[in-house]
Amino acid sequence: MSDELTRRDWLKVVGAAGAAGMVPALPAGAAAHPTDAAGPADAAPAVLPGQRLADGEIVALFNTSEVHTPSRGSGRMRFSFDFPEPSVAFGGHRFGFLVFTDENTYAPEQAGMRAVVDGDRMTVTCTGFTWAGGQARSAGTLTATFERRGTTIEWDITCEMPHPVKTVTTVVRDIPRGRVSLAGNPPWNLDSLDHEVLGGYTFGAGDLHGGTPVPGMSTPFAAVEASPTEWLYVASLDDKVRPKRFDFQPGEQAQRLELVHEHDAWRDDRRITVPRWRLGRAPTLDAACALHWAHLEQAHRIPPFATRPDVPAWMRDISLVLTMHGQHYTGFIFNTYAQQLEILRWVATQIPASRVLVFLAAWDGRYYWDYPNYAVDPRMGGEAGFRTLITEAQRLGFRMMPMYGANSANRRQPVWERIKGGETRKIDGDTYFLNWVDWNNDRHQDGWLTYMNLGEASWRRHLTERIAWMIETFHVDAYFLDIVGGHVNSTTGDMHAGTKEMVLELRRRYPDCLCVGEMPYDALYEFIPVYHAGGGARWARYARFFSHLSAPAPGRGSSGVHEAGFQRFNTETLGLGPNSIPTLQIVDDTFGKHRDVMAQVIAKARERARI
Numbered sequence: 001m002s003d004e005l006t007r008r009d010w011l012k013v014v015g016a017a018g019a020a021g022m023v024p025a026l027p028a029g030a031a032a033h034p035t036d037a038a039g040p041a042d043a044a045p046a047v048l049p050g051q052r053l054a055d056g057e058i059v060a061l062f063n064t065s066e067v068h069t070p071s072r073g074s075g076r077m078r079f080s081f082d083f084p085e086p087s088v089a090f091g092g093h094r095f096g097f098l099v100f101t102d103e104n105t106y107a108p109e110q111a112g113m114r115a116v117v118d119g120d121r122m123t124v125t126c127t128g129f130t131w132a133g134g135q136a137r138s139a140g141t142l143t144a145t146f147e148r149r150g151t152t153i154e155w156d157i158t159c160e161m162p163h164p165v166k167t168v169t170t171v172v173r174d175i176p177r178g179r180v181s182l183a184g185n186p187p188w189n190l191d192s193l194d195h196e197v198l199g200g201y202t203f204g205a206g207d208l209h210g211g212t213p214v215p216g217m218s219t220p221f222a223a224v225e226a227s228p229t230e231w232l233y234v235a236s237l238d239d240k241v242r243p244k245r246f247d248f249q250p251g252e253q254a255q256r257l258e259l260v261h262e263h264d265a266w267r268d269d270r271r272i273t274v275p276r277w278r279l280g281r282a283p284t285l286d287a288a289c290a291l292h293w294a295h296l297e298q299a300h301r302i303p304p305f306a307t308r309p310d311v312p313a314w315m316r317d318i319s320l321v322l323t324m325h326g327q328h329y330t331g332f333i334f335n336t337y338a339q340q341l342e343i344l345r346w347v348a349t350q351i352p353a354s355r356v357l358v359f360l361a362a363w364d365g366r367y368y369w370d371y372p373n374y375a376v377d378p379r380m381g382g383e384a385g386f387r388t389l390i391t392e393a394q395r396l397g398f399r400m401m402p403m404y405g406a407n408s409a410n411r412r413q414p415v416w417e418r419i420k421g422g423e424t425r426k427i428d429g430d431t432y433f434l435n436w437v438d439w440n441n442d443r444h445q446d447g448w449l450t451y452m453n454l455g456e457a458s459w460r461r462h463l464t465e466r467i468a469w470m471i472e473t474f475h476v477d478a479y480f481l482d483i484v485g486g487h488v489n490s491t492t493g494d495m496h497a498g499t500k501e502m503v504l505e506l507r508r509r510y511p512d513c514l515c516v517g518e519m520p521y522d523a524l525y526e527f528i529p530v531y532h533a534g535g536g537a538r539w540a541r542y543a544r545f546f547s548h549l550s551a552p553a554p555g556r557g558s559s560g561v562h563e564a565g566f567q568r569f570n571t572e573t574l575g576l577g578p579n580s581i582p583t584l585q586i587v588d589d590t591f592g593k594h595r596d597v598m599a600q601v602i603a604k605a606r607e608r609a610r611i
Helices: 003-018 285-299 313-317 337-347 382-396 416-422 457-474 495-509 522-526 595-609
Strands: 087-090 093-101 105-108 113-118 121-131 136-149 152-160 165-176 180-182 197-201 221-227 230-236 244-250 254-262 271-282 320-325 356-361 399-405 408-410 449-451 478-482 514-518 530-532 544-546 583-586
Touching (some): 087 113, 087 121, 093 136, 152 165, 165 221, 180 197, 230 254, 271 285, 337 356, 337 595, 408 416, 416 457, 457 478, 583 595
Parallel strands (some): 356 399, 399 478, 530 544
Antiparallel strands (some): 105 121, 408 449
């Protein structure tokens, strides 16, 4: 594509507002089609359009304005026509709004929009909305309040509609092109800046799986590398766990950014308030993250690991984690209870057992198939064998931790009728099935599991009592919650609040028993201090981490009970990362054939801990 055609395409989609630097802004209520271009055909603006507008000016824009149409890189579904997005200028950006009810998509009607500016404050009001791409009108109100502090802009939104409100989006224009970081992670190194980048907090904001999966975010924060010396960042200041989506759509000069807030799925509110969003600038990504992490500590009451009261003293001395793989979905047993104890007796000759946490993966029978019974398995050694494993291992000094699925249940288990009310239903009412794994290798994703919601009482009660039975019967030292970071906005209750309620109830009853989770998001750090993967250097202040059970075991790289199968085991690094406790995966042939590698991993653990 030639440069001339590129510029003409840009002018075609800019519309009246995109050319606002060259012509006066349209008055409120004036209609403009995005092909109504103005200005020299080959002239690109020296600055972005929003930077030439006075605060409070209202301009006509569309979903197709100033973005590549069609996309020049990877993209997502979008309307196949021009949908109105009238926008208001403030602080060098233009802000528009979209409201999604349980039955349609609405945009403010430009004729009903007003903006009042008072120095560094602006209030935008809207009476009336359009739908069907501007062909029809609806009642409704929206008020957005903006405040500027230096280069930082914050705003919140209140809207009321005739139908229950699901989602409210702020559309921010004049976002610079550049590499995008989601949740403070290293920027996406894409082959072109023309690719759309979408991220969802948390767990893909409910769309981590399916036909169009969305990358998950551990905190609602994103940043763009505007230049080598400046990052523009955006963040939600919500103090509750609710889905947020960040969608960066590139254009020739800048990006269109959708900041999406999803309301509580278990409510049918026609009037909602969107918590404050923040847009700011910082010299580095680290500096931008520091501002957001300071907010997180306050909003979610996250304590530093060094002073956490929910960390038993023994956990602070743990220098090695052993993942003992038990029984695969198919019934294949990697290690019986007796075999696990034999391995632990050898490990105790290599490192003080008091420095080792033993993670019992699939101790309870067929992995996931027997969820959520959580009873000892006869084929692996029965209750007597399990009791011997726990008591003898603890006598040696090991700390023992069995695994539980925080949100997984097989509908074919007899207990299903008592817990089925706890199934997760997403905001549109569709049941969320845990159907993204081919457990039996027939090249079809199996569908007998339902994703469960700890926000619902029957499921929370069942899981609480199964964990309590384990603690009281066998006196284990910790329990592990599989996929606990997989928060989904469910009509059956507040999943985060229910998770917190269960963990705190178990802590009240068993204060010395540690809770460990998988895949953390920001608010979980308040009450879970140790995690199986998903951390990183930015989170090390609050928690400790060890490697995922799917990490390859020494030798052929088996993933054990996990569905991944085989991956390459790195004989140079031994699979040890800089931000996690050294972890050793033990599958069927690890002890018999690769004891030398086990010894190497243990030696590295001792070296790190200076034992």
